[in-house]
Amino acid sequence: xxxxxxxxxxxxxxxxxxxxxxxxxxxxxxxxxxxxxxxxxxxxxxxxxxxxxxxxxxxxxxxxxxxxxxxxxxxxxxxxxxxxxxxxxxxxxxxxxxxxxxxxxxxxxxxxxxxxxxxxxxxxxxxxxxxxxxxxxxxxxxxxxxxxxxxxxxxxxxxxxxxxxxxxxxxxxxxxxxxxxxxxxxxxxxxxxxxxxxxxxxxxxxxxxxxxxxxxxxxxxxxxxxxxxxxxxxxxxxxxxxxxxxxxxxxxxxxxxxxxxxxxxxxxxxxxx
Numbered sequence: 001x002x003x004x005x006x007x008x009x010x011x012x013x014x015x016x017x018x019x020x021x022x023x024x025x026x027x028x029x030x031x032x033x034x035x036x037x038x039x040x041x042x043x044x045x046x047x048x049x050x051x052x053x054x055x056x057x058x059x060x061x062x063x064x065x066x067x068x069x070x071x072x073x074x075x076x077x078x079x080x081x082x083x084x085x086x087x088x089x090x091x092x093x094x095x096x097x098x099x100x101x102x103x104x105x106x107x108x109x110x111x112x113x114x115x116x117x118x119x120x121x122x123x124x125x126x127x128x129x130x131x132x133x134x135x136x137x138x139x140x141x142x143x144x145x146x147x148x149x150x151x152x153x154x155x156x157x158x159x160x161x162x163x164x165x166x167x168x169x170x171x172x173x174x175x176x177x178x179x180x181x182x183x184x185x186x187x188x189x190x191x192x193x194x195x196x197x198x199x200x201x202x203x204x205x206x207x208x209x210x211x212x213x214x215x216x217x218x219x220x221x222x223x224x225x226x227x228x229x230x231x232x233x234x235x236x237x238x239x240x241x242x243x244x245x246x247x248x249x250x251x252x253x254x255x256x257x258x259x260x261x262x263x264x265x266x267x268x269x270x271x272x273x
Contacts, residue, residue: 115270118271121193122150122155122195125189125190125193125268126148128189128192129146130143130148137185137188137189138182141178142185144165145159145162145165145178145179146182153198153267154267154270156266156268157267158263158264159186159266160260160262160264161259161260161262166262167262167263168262171214171218172218174225175225179229180229183226183230184229184232184233186230186266187233187234187235188233188234190239191234191235194239195269196239196240196271197269198240198241199230199240199242199265199266199267200244200245200246200264200267201220201221201244201245202219202250202251202261202265203218203219203222203248203262204248204251204256204257204259204260205257206257216245217245218245220245222245223243223244223245223264224243227240230266241269
């Protein structure tokens with residue numbers, strides 16, 4: 001073999017850098033932290049929407065730094081001197097309760113609960129009258145004269161005139177037969193609650209100017225006749241809080257001369273007012 005054929009063998013070793021070169025894998029860690037943070041954020045939003053105010057208050061109290069740590073031994077084996085961490089009145093050697101006394105908050109909670117129960121009771125009354133949850137206590141002919149609405153004062157029950165179907169004869173306080181039937185049914189339904197009621201009469205405005213406007217007398221006498229019909233249907237007269245005649249001063253529709261303004265309003269008053 002000739003000397004010229006003895007060529008040196010050169011081996012190249014290629015260095016492979018893992019992780020995408022100079023970027024490394026740090027971006028993956030950062031991305032994972034971002035996704036985790038977003039997940040925690042959306043879980044927080046969901047919890048705020050899915051929990052009640054009372055539940056959120058309980059969670060806040062759990063993390064509230066109002067639980068004192070007993071630094072002086074009270075003779076007990078526990079870290080709190082033998083007393084319970086949740087004792088409200090006394091904690092060994094401290095004289096204060098382990099849970100912050102939130103009497104003001106409790107009073108607000110009790111008031112809110114009572115108001116919610118009151119609203120639920122009025123809604124049940126409304127449902128029984130109008131048949132919102134099933135069959136109505138009123139017939140279709142009677143039901144077309146009645147609408148209700150919940151207000152800050154209570155449940156307002158409106159009984160109003162329909163075209164060619166008035167509640168009273170002419171401009172008098174003599175009720176039509178359907179009016180008596182509606183008021184008797186309302187009296188029976190109101191027997192399921194103990195709330196006081198207020199009665200007011202309303203009439204439409206006259207299209208011509210009269211020397212003596214009968215609106216005040218008519219609205220007042222109709223409210224008084226409504227009271228008599230309710231009492232005749234065994235409604236407790238002591239629950240009548242007031243009777244007023246509003247004349248044509250409180251129209252329910254923009255056209256003050258519309259017969260829709262001829263109405264009797266029976267307000268089931270909230271008991272906390």
